[in-house]
Amino acid sequence: MPDLREVAIISGKGGTGKTSICGALAVLAEELVIADCDVDAANLGLILRPSLRETHDFTASRTAIIDAQECSGCGRCAEVCRFGAVIQAADGTADVEPLACEGCGVCAHICPVGAIRLEESLSGRWFVSDTPHGTLVHARLGPGEENSGKLVTTVRNRAREIAQADGKGLVLIDGPPGIGCPVIASLSGVTCALVVTEPTVPAIHDMDRVLAVCRHFDVPTLVVVNRSDLDEGNRRAIAARCAREGLEVAAEIPYDPVFTRAMVEGRTVVEHSDGEVPRLLGSLWERLRGRLGLRARLECGGRPGLRGRPEEGRPGGF
Amino acid sequence: MILSVASGKGGTGKTTVAVNLALALGRSSRGSGVPPSNDGSSPRNNGHPPRGSGLPLREHGQPPRGSGLPPGIVLVDADVEEPNCHLFLRPRWKGRETITLPVPEVDLERCDYCGRCADVCAYSAITVIRDVVLLFPELCHGCGGCSLLCPRGAVAERPRPLGSVRWGRAEGLSFYHGELDPGQALAPPVTRALKARALGARGADLVIVDAPPGTSCPAVEAVRGSDLCLLVTEPTPFGLSDLTLAVEMTAKLDVPTAVVINRADAGDDRVDRFCGERDLPVLARLPFDRRVAETYARGRPAVGAVPGWEERFRELGERALGLAAASRGRGEKRCRT
Numbered sequence: 001m002p003d004l005r006e007v008a009i010i011s012g013k014g015g016t017g018k019t020s021i022c023g024a025l026a027v028l029a030e031e032l033v034i035a036d037c038d039v040d041a042a043n044l045g046l047i048l049r050p051s052l053r054e055t056h057d058f059t060a061s062r063t064a065i066i067d068a069q070e071c072s073g074c075g076r077c078a079e080v081c082r083f084g085a086v087i088q089a090a091d092g093t094a095d096v097e098p099l100a101c102e103g104c105g106v107c108a109h110i111c112p113v114g115a116i117r118l119e120e121s122l123s124g125r126w127f128v129s130d131t132p133h134g135t136l137v138h139a140r141l142g143p144g145e146e147n148s149g150k151l152v153t154t155v156r157n158r159a160r161e162i163a164q165a166d167g168k169g170l171v172l173i174d175g176p177p178g179i180g181c182p183v184i185a186s187l188s189g190v191t192c193a194l195v196v197t198e199p200t201v202p203a204i205h206d207m208d209r210v211l212a213v214c215r216h217f218d219v220p221t222l223v224v225v226n227r228s229d230l231d232e233g234n235r236r237a238i239a240a241r242c243a244r245e246g247l248e249v250a251a252e253i254p255y256d257p258v259f260t261r262a263m264v265e266g267r268t269v270v271e272h273s274d275g276e277v278p279r280l281l282g283s284l285w286e287r288l289r290g291r292l293g294l295r296a297r298l299e300c301g302g303r304p305g306l307r308g309r310p311e312e313g314r315p316g317g318f
Numbered sequence: 319m320i321l322s323v324a325s326g327k328g329g330t331g332k333t334t335v336a337v338n339l340a341l342a343l344g345r346s347s348r349g350s351g352v353p354p355s356n357d358g359s360s361p362r363n364n365g366h367p368p369r370g371s372g373l374p375l376r377e378h379g380q381p382p383r384g385s386g387l388p389p390g391i392v393l394v395d396a397d398v399e400e401p402n403c404h405l406f407l408r409p410r411w412k413g414r415e416t417i418t419l420p421v422p423e424v425d426l427e428r429c430d431y432c433g434r435c436a437d438v439c440a441y442s443a444i445t446v447i448r449d450v451v452l453l454f455p456e457l458c459h460g461c462g463g464c465s466l467l468c469p470r471g472a473v474a475e476r477p478r479p480l481g482s483v484r485w486g487r488a489e490g491l492s493f494y495h496g497e498l499d500p501g502q503a504l505a506p507p508v509t510r511a512l513k514a515r516a517l518g519a520r521g522a523d524l525v526i527v528d529a530p531p532g533t534s535c536p537a538v539e540a541v542r543g544s545d546l547c548l549l550v551t552e553p554t555p556f557g558l559s560d561l562t563l564a565v566e567m568t569a570k571l572d573v574p575t576a577v578v579i580n581r582a583d584a585g586d587d588r589v590d591r592f593c594g595e596r597d598l599p600v601l602a603r604l605p606f607d608r609r610v611a612e613t614y615a616r617g618r619p620a621v622g623a624v625p626g627w628e629e630r631f632r633e634l635g636e637r638a639l640g641l642a643a644a645s646r647g648r649g650e651k652r653c654r655t
Contacts, residue, residue, distance in 0.1 A: 012400050014328005014531040019556065040532035041326045041560040062440065082461055099538060099571065104440045104461030143533040143567035149503065177328040177531050178399035181503035201617030202333065202402040209400060212500035231615040257584065263555050264586050 004163055005191040005292045006156075006171045008037075008219075012206030014177035016196045017226040020259050021281065022174040023047045023268040026133050028285040032170040034131070035159035036138035037152045037186040039124065044174050047268050050129030050136050058124040058139065058154065060147040062103035064096045070115035077107035077116060099144050124151055128158065135162050149181035156186070169294055179213050187213065191292060192220040194250070198227045199234035207238070211245070221247055222291065224284065228252035248291075251284035253277060319642055320517070320525045322396075322544035322573070326560025328531035330550045331580035331604070333395075333402045334614060335631075336528035339638070340393040341621040342631035343524065344490050347390060390523055391491050394516040396540035397530040398481060398496035398508045405617045409486035409493045417496075417511045418477035419460040419504065424451045428472035435464035435473055456503060481508040483515055492519060505530070509539040524639070533567040542571055546642035548601065550578045553585035558592055565596065574645035576638065581606045599641065602634040 009022045023044055026034045036044040064085070066077070073092025085100035086107060096107075098121075108116040123146065126139035137159040139151050159171045175186040187193055193214050197207040207223070214221045223242050228235050235252070242249050254276070262272035270278040323336040395403035422435065422444055433446040443458035444451065455478050465473040481498040496512035498505050516525060529540035529547075541547050547568045551561040561577070568575040577593050582603035593600050610620045610627065620627040 013402075015330060040534050040537075041328075041563060043327075043556045043559055046555045046559060080462070080466060099542070102459055102461065104459060104463055105438065106461050106463040106466060109438055109463065109467055141534055143563055144535070144538045144570045146535045148532075148534045178505075178536070179500055180399045180498060180505040180536060182534075183399075184501075184503050200615040201405050202400075202614075205402060205405055206400040209500050216501035230611065234615060260554055260584050266555065 003169065004160060004171065005169060005294065006160070006173060006189070007192055007194060007288065007292070008173040008175050008186050008190045009194045009196060010175035010183060010187065010210055011177060011196045011203075012179060012208075012210035013197070013203045016198050016203055017253075017259065018177075018196050019043045019174055020047070020263065020269060021194075021196055021224065021226070021253075021284075022172060024270045024278070024281045025285055025288070026131075026172055027268050027270050028282060029170055029172065029289075030133070031168050032134045032172055033159045033163040033166070033168050034134055034136045035155050035171055035173045036136065037155055037173050037182065038176040039139040039141045039148050039151045039155065039182060040176060042138045042140060044136065045129065045138055047263060047266060048131040048133065048136055049266065050131045050138075052127055052129050053135075054128040056126050057122055058126055058141075058151050059120045059122055060150045061121050061123040061145060062105065062118040063098050063101045063121050064103070064105065064107050064116055065119050066094050066096055066107075067115045067117075068093060068095075070113055072113050072115070074112060076110050076112065080106050080110050082106075102146065123147055126151065126155055126158070128162070134168065135159075135166070137162065148176075149185035152176075152182045152185035170292070179209050183210070183213065184217070187217055187219055190219055192222060194222050194224055194288070196224045196226055197238060199225060199231045199238060201234065204234060204238060204241075208241075211247075222250040222288070223247050224250055225252045227255040229254040248287075250287045250291075251280055253280050253284075319523065319639065319646070320527065320544045320546075321638055321642060322527040322529050322541045322547045323550060324529035324537055324541050324547055324564060324568075325531055325550045326533055326562075326564035326567075327551065327556055330552050330557060331578075332531070332550050333397070333406070333528055334610075334620065335548065335550050335578055335580070335634075336393065336395075336526055337403050337406045337619050338621045338627065338631040339635050340391055340491050340526045341489055341619055342628050343635040343639075344391050345621070345628065346632050346635075348490060390521070392494065392516055392519055392522045392525045393491050394494045394496075394512065394525060394527045396496060396509050396512060396527050398498045398505050398512065399530055399536065401495055401497055403493070403528055404495050406619045407488035407491070407493055409488035409495075411484055411486040413486075414482055414484045415511075415515075416479050417481050417483055417508050418479050419458065419507050420462060420475035421455040421458040421460060421478045422453060422464045423474045423476045424453070425472045425474065426451070428470050430470060430472075432469065435468055438463040438467050459504070460507065480504060483508070483512045485515070485519075492522070494519075505536040506539045509536060513540070513543075533563045537564075538567065538571065541568065541573055544573050545646045546638060547571075547573045547575050548578050548638060549575060550580055551589055552581045553579055553587065553589045555585075555588070557585070558588045561589060561592065565598065574641070576601045576641055578634065579603045601637045601641070602630065604630065 036042045071093045078086040124141040129136045176182045262269040395401040436446045494516040551557040576599045
């Protein structure tokens with residue numbers, strides 16, 4: 001079994017350029033499997049030209065269904081539901097608001113006439129696609145659905161299996177924004193995290209919070225400053241913060257409309273042009289490769305035992 | 319009246335729109351001496367779970383009545399994973415409350431290891447192996463099933479902190495802010511508690527909710543019950559893809575929807591065509607303005623700093639309020655009570 005590295009690209013704040021940078025790294029890395037773990041709003045497929053190979057249903061959620069014929073109108077279900085999902089009509093008969101239901105099943109257990117059952121619902125789909133740069137595992141959570149953390153774990157597990165079966169040494173994970181359950185599921189047990197930020201007050205605030213999550217789960221972290229020329233004072237503040245915490249700033253990439261132009265063309269920025277931005281992304285990949293010890297037989301950051309085996313770490317589904 | 323500001327994609331300008339909209343409308347309402355509400359009815363419980371059903375509300379605390387906040391416009395930062403509005407508003411905080419989730423605690427004196435709690439737990443947060451009970455509080459959703467259904471009454475609940483809600487004042491606005499603690503996974507209970515408190519504030523005529531990105535439960539929790547949702551997007555392939563998903567979400571929530579196109583001069587015209595095909599009103603096309611980007615970078619709102627932008631946001635706000643009022647009548651007929 002080859003030594004597998006997993007790198008998660010996250011940011012805290014949305015729109016800092018995670019997906020554009022992930023796509024570029026996927027093109028540069030060769031020999032990898034790509035996992036789009038932004039299951040709410042997967043966009044990597046828009047620049048990697050995937051051709052769909054497999055589609056799978058994702059049915060992790062359950063929803064309570066009340067049989068109106070059986071319901072006696074006693075209201076016990078509405079009393080015990082803590083999610084406000086049971087709505088009682090004037091005559092007392094109850095109905096469930098599916099978007100509020102968290103599938104706990106307490107109402108079904110408590111119903112004295114057995115009128116409530118739980119049904120598995122289709123909460124999304126996940127896919128395996130071929131791209132010119134490697135296999136892409138991606139997903140689509142149905143709008144308004146829960147269990148995004150479990151879907152992220154499904155995508156990561158499949159990406160890892162494919163990497164091991166095909167002898168690829170790297171799984172590159174495009175993570176979601178935020179710090180909640182899908183981010184934790186994207187991050188748990190990875191070899192290292194790449195945090196993409198920009199020199200703005202909100203992005204720095206959000207980076208601090210996502211760095212706290214990385215520390216909480218003991219994940220080695222590198223920082224990339226995108227649109228680095230937006231504000232010189234803030235750029236220096238990020239550099240100082242990283243220096244204080246012993247974090248490497250792996251790249252500073254100035255604002256360049258070339259990212260948008262490449263996206264409109266449906267390609268990654270390194271395929272679209274060969275200017276300054278692709279050159280900086282090339283050196284980012286070389287640094288990352290060095291840190292990962294790919295073709296250099298070094299562990300990430302020289303610390304053993306940090307390679308990812310999430311199935312042994314924190315449970316991935318929330 | 320509740321106006322939510324959301325988007326599928328992150329970084330499109332939700333916070334910019336929510337903060338500047340609140341500031342511009344606040345300034346114009348102070349100018350005219352009339353709050354921007356048109357019917358004066360309270361938004362309390364509009365589309366929300368009835369009082370007492372939201373977890374943290376029942377378990378802990380009351381809405382901060384008598385907390386000294388003025389009536390009128392309330393801005394709610396419901397991006398509890400990465401809240402940013404306060405960076406622009408620099409509010410004077412008036413109060414703070416820890417938001418907790420009730421998680422199980424087992425009295426081993428009473429427990430006979432029957433395993434009923436583990437059977438009823440839908441989240442694998444409790445396991446019984448022979449004479450050992452294992453608890454995984456980070457997986458618990460706080461449904462209370464284990465405690466309610468334990469035949470020996472051996473399961474009690476203890477509050478587990480998830481985050482906090484703070485409130486204060488800035489620029490004549492009331493401001494509510496929710497924050498998930500780093501390392502915690504469950505954002506929706508914090509959002510629920512935040513909204514319960516903000517919507518319960520006395521005299522909240524207009525509530526503007528800044529939602530998190532995405533289309534799953536944290537975004538749903540923020541947008542649910544709005545009179546109008548403004549989806550902020552950008553005219554790029556990523557923007558269009560995520561706008562399409564966000565429109566599906568608001569349709570599922572039965573919330574009237576309009577679009578704001580930010581950085582309207584970058585990218586292509588696919589978003590415009592999409593809005594045309596779906597009959598989605600485009601309430602504003604905000605051009606890229608380097609000065610706005612620079613004030614944003616320094617944590618300053620555009621309104622009051624960059625000429626022309628107060629008028630832009632006031633106009634957007636007036637159009638949004640008009641649309642929300644028009645669709646509100648329809649919405650109330652749909653509302654199940």
